[in-house]
Amino acid sequence: MESLSGLSLAVVLAALGLWVMVSRRNLVWKLLGLGVASGGSILFLVALSHRPGVRPPILGLGPGPAADPLPQALVLTAIVIRFATLALALALVILLTEHRHTQDSRRLEEEE
């Protein structure tokens, strides 16, 4: 119950990203939605690894239990990979736009 706000915001972000990915037809909008959704999942992991009263997972920062360092390490990986894959996907969208002259996913499917 403690980190309710963080978890709720994470779920709202993931739902928003999912909504954008499904409802928008432009590929760039879809990628933006993917970014928002993965941001939500990242926030979900971080919010799970924190509770009120815990200290950061660093030695010598006061008494009490430390926050779990493992989700934070996973999130570090996820953020960097998200950046790299989003850049690659945007490059592919540029290539697609150059060749097919549209970013509309429905028109791309119909032209197959």
Add this chain to the structure above:
Amino acid sequence: MKFLLVCGLAGLLGLLGAGLIGIWPRPEFPDSDPVAKAWGVANAVAAVVLGVRLWDTIFEVLVYVVAMVGVRFFLLGMRWHGELPPVAETPLLRRSADLLLGPVLVFALYLVASGHIGPGGGFPAGAILGSALLLLALAKGVERLSAELYEPRLERLEYVVVVFLLFLGAVVLILGVRAPAAFVAANLLVAVEVAIGAWAVLHRFASARGEV
């Protein structure tokens, strides 16, 4: 498609509700201090990222490099023929970039050097270095900066950094060396890697701009 969307949203909300009701008891956090002490550093996250899960980090950097090579490869033929749309250049932006560049660089180096004893580390420092380059590019113009920062040389440096990182991983994991110096070196290598990758992406996207 709408049905899938509604199902996905309902599933997410159901998961959230089930978690908040307390169906799954949330376990106590494991004690992470012994991990940090075992690796001789104060930051448990650094001990996890660059110690316990070093293989994971090495392959993450490899995935990053492969993605950046992919971006370069796909945008290689994407030269906008004709006049590039100019990037707006203002004296205010140039002056403030001059003022900000030094502190930003020093802060990135600080994060690299103190990543094992406090908050920080190679990935944030690399992102900060990359945004320092972005600041420079905004102030000086992307074309001028990319003429100064010769990219093939940076690309070679990127691959050399990966080789060094593999070498460092072998030293830490196979020989069992556990020293703070290894953490600082790994943080530095990762920061250089991430900064070069971010700059390559920025530069490629900027030089492929224009109407398609």
